[in-house]
Amino acid sequence: MPLKRKSTPAVNSSGASTNRKEKGWKIPPAVLTFQWPADEEAVLQSGDLEGWYALHMEKLRLAGPRTKTDREELAKYDALERRIQNEPRALLDEACEMFLTAIATLSRLAQSRRLIVRLERNDGSLYRENDCSCSTFVDLLHGMIRQFIMHAQLGRPGMRTGLFFAAKELTEAFMRIAHADPEDFREVAESSLTMPSLRARNPDFTAGAGEIAKAIHLGEKHPAGDITDNRSPGGAEAHLLVATILEKIHWQRAMYERERRSLEIIKRFSERADEYRGVELDEYLRSTFHTDHLTPLLACAALPEWEKNPEAWRDQVLTMAKQEFDAIARNPKRNPRLWRELGKSGETLRSTVKDRWRVLEKLCRNKFSRFVRAAHRKPARGQAG
Secondary structure, three states, X not given: OOEEEOOOOOEOOOOOEOHHHHXXXXXXXXXHOOOOOHHHHHXXXXXXXXXXXXXXXXXXXXXXXXXXXXXXXXXXXXXXXXXXXXXXXXXXXXXXXXXXXXXXXXXXXXXXXXXEEEEEEOOOOEEEEEEHHHHHHHHHHHHHHHHHHHHHHOOOOOHHHHHHHHHHHHHHHHHHHHHHOHHHHHHHHOOOOOOOOOOOOOXXXXXXHHHHHHHXXXXXXXXXXXXXXXXXXXXXXXXXXXXXXXXXXXXXHHHHHHHHHHHHHHHHHOOOHHHOOOOOHHHHXXXXXOXXXXXXXXXXXXXXXXXXXXXXXXXXXXXXXXXXXXXXXXOHHHOHHHHXXXXXXXXOOOOOHHHHHHHHHHHHHHHHHHHHHHHHHOOOOOOOO
């Protein structure tokens, strides 16, 4: 049924305002093709934003003639670094105050519902509702979580203990809310391999995890949703890796579809829709995603439906497995159990990095083949068996 807009701001798939485009849609070609230098990209991939920023600033400092923007950015960075060195306690107090103020402001904005955007069908029924204050809250939380994990991995004082309690608190909240309103989690859970779950020393205690998994339809649309732990440690880790990669591919494809629908909505319902009418989806995506994120997005979106041709996914799965392996090789603590098991199965006594990759590649191929065989035994989604 056709839709009609209820309020003015155009929104993208995450609920954030798209009014940034209204200031001038066309993106300079240099931006569309920009890639970080290899050394900066490696630091970015590790999640160390501060390390990347320091490296970027140092290269900027050694560069030739700088623009006014470069000089201002460098001056701001140096001023903050001086304060870190000379008055860290005062800076910490200021950061805490700003952070608490930001949290309170975001919470009040979400509570106010002043930034709600409703899309209604022509009969007045609700099609979708977004609140960019809520989506901003979530985006900032995810950014902080990634930094939190990075510091915990590096063993910063108290961070690993904090990680335990934060994960426990979020998991307890999920279990409680999912018991009460499981339908609100189904859209994301159907294509997810796992979910947050409480565990106790007694393996019989699950806090109703099985009941929740059934209620939220966990893994029902996942290509490898029936994961078990009855394997060798290395095989179990490879199973989890391949299944997780399949999940990531699914999410990339879902993200592509959401962005496609978002562009359609902007073209149809934005007050300045004429500016977007001639914009192609690839151009729209290039203005939203960095090249290093756009490439895998397009590669995953180009794959056929898993139910129709799962074999076509193999090369993409192995490519992503190699990327994850390279990250583990640089930092074995990223997945110490897998790294240890790969070392035990190497083709030579030295167990070189190449040896370990050959072992993992073989395991991944075997696991993928198993998932493909299972897919052929099942009817395509939505069809009778």
